[in-house]
Amino acid sequence: MSVTPASNAAPATQLSLHKLCVHHAGAASSKPGADLQLALKNISLQIKSGEQIAIIGPSGAGKTSLLHTLACAHQPLSGELIWNGRHPWQSTDTERHAMRRQLFLAPQSPPLPARQRVITSVLAGRLPQWSLWQSLRNLFLPSDPVAAYDALAHFHLQDKLYARVDQLSGGERQRCGLARLCLSDARLLLVDEPLSALDPTLALQTLNNLQQLARQRQATLICSLHQVELARAHFPRVIGLRQGEILFDTDHVTDTMLTDLYRNAGSTCMPATAAAPDAALADTMRCF
Numbered sequence: 001m002s003v004t005p006a007s008n009a010a011p012a013t014q015l016s017l018h019k020l021c022v023h024h025a026g027a028a029s030s031k032p033g034a035d036l037q038l039a040l041k042n043i044s045l046q047i048k049s050g051e052q053i054a055i056i057g058p059s060g061a062g063k064t065s066l067l068h069t070l071a072c073a074h075q076p077l078s079g080e081l082i083w084n085g086r087h088p089w090q091s092t093d094t095e096r097h098a099m100r101r102q103l104f105l106a107p108q109s110p111p112l113p114a115r116q117r118v119i120t121s122v123l124a125g126r127l128p129q130w131s132l133w134q135s136l137r138n139l140f141l142p143s144d145p146v147a148a149y150d151a152l153a154h155f156h157l158q159d160k161l162y163a164r165v166d167q168l169s170g171g172e173r174q175r176c177g178l179a180r181l182c183l184s185d186a187r188l189l190l191v192d193e194p195l196s197a198l199d200p201t202l203a204l205q206t207l208n209n210l211q212q213l214a215r216q217r218q219a220t221l222i223c224s225l226h227q228v229e230l231a232r233a234h235f236p237r238v239i240g241l242r243q244g245e246i247l248f249d250t251d252h253v254t255d256t257m258l259t260d261l262y263r264n265a266g267s268t269c270m271p272a273t274a275a276a277p278d279a280a281l282a283d284t285m286r287c288f
């Protein structure tokens with residue numbers, strides 16, 4: 001894996017969010033005239049290039065919504081999102097699509113075609129860099145088996161190189177999705193609950209590998225996690241989300257903060273409404 005030489009310049013602000021509110025179309029209020037149920041409320045954040053940030057919070061707190069919003073997969077209802085000095089939602093579709101190619105969103109359940117070989121799926125991490133012809137050719141003749149093997153080896157999955165995706169366990173599928181990330185050249189890595197299907201040993205190894213990869217590439221890593229102790233021990237910055245709002249944004253999470261964050265967890269969630277992913281999210285996922 002190539003490592004870009006370090007620069008002495010102070011890290012630039014990569015993402016800037018100002019009073020951002022996000023509403024999911026499927027989450028319209030059940031009572032006419034009642035307030036909109038917002039997945040994210042007045043989120044303001046500054047994120048510098050190369051930062052490693054964990055996002056924690058109870059189920060339904062808005063972690064995935066935040067990652068999808070940062071990935072320009074979900075248009076905010078109000079507020080401002082600035083990405084490397086540019087406004088994705090004031091740009092043309094083509095410009096926004098080009099911005100999305102500079103980031104990698106690893107969803108909780110990676111969209112891996114069931115009948116595909118692992119090698120083909122992993123190499124799809126390079127789709128944003130490829131022409132249509134290269135992408136189609138990779139479906140029939142995997143373009144770079146050595147790179148796919150190396151990427152899988154990062155997540156102890158190299159022996160599954162030629163396995164079919166539907167023969168993988170849940171945890172193996174999750175790591176296969178992360179191996180794609182190795183092959184992308186993105187400088188913004190947005191990873192949604194990467195450890196949820198892994199045993200404690202693999203979870204720690206996987207997190208270490210993700211963080212090392214991001215450091216080597218000087219990429220920003222933003223990771224949602226339910227493993228609070230891992231977040232606390234391994235991330236220099238932890239953001240606590242509760243009911244769509246930032247409860248804390250800190251380099252030192254105290255027990256009191258955690259008690260407040262998870263107080264009555266389970267009753268804090270807004271009612272979930274099943275809805276199809278919106279068009280922007282579908283577009284973002286196609287990049288991966």
Ligand SMILES: Nc1ncnc2c1ncn2[C@@H]1O[C@H](COP(=O)(O)OP(=O)(O)OP(=O)(O)O)[C@@H](O)[C@H]1O
Nearest residue numbers: 024026027039059060061062063064065270272275
């Ligand atoms: N597509 C959708 N349509 C409607 N409501 C949605 C949609 N996606 C999420 N929500 C709602 O937005 C809120 C935040 O959800 P989100 O998935 O961001 O939470 P989360 O913190 O990632 O949860 P978890 O830890 O369970 O994955 C929840 O109340 C959820 O029900």
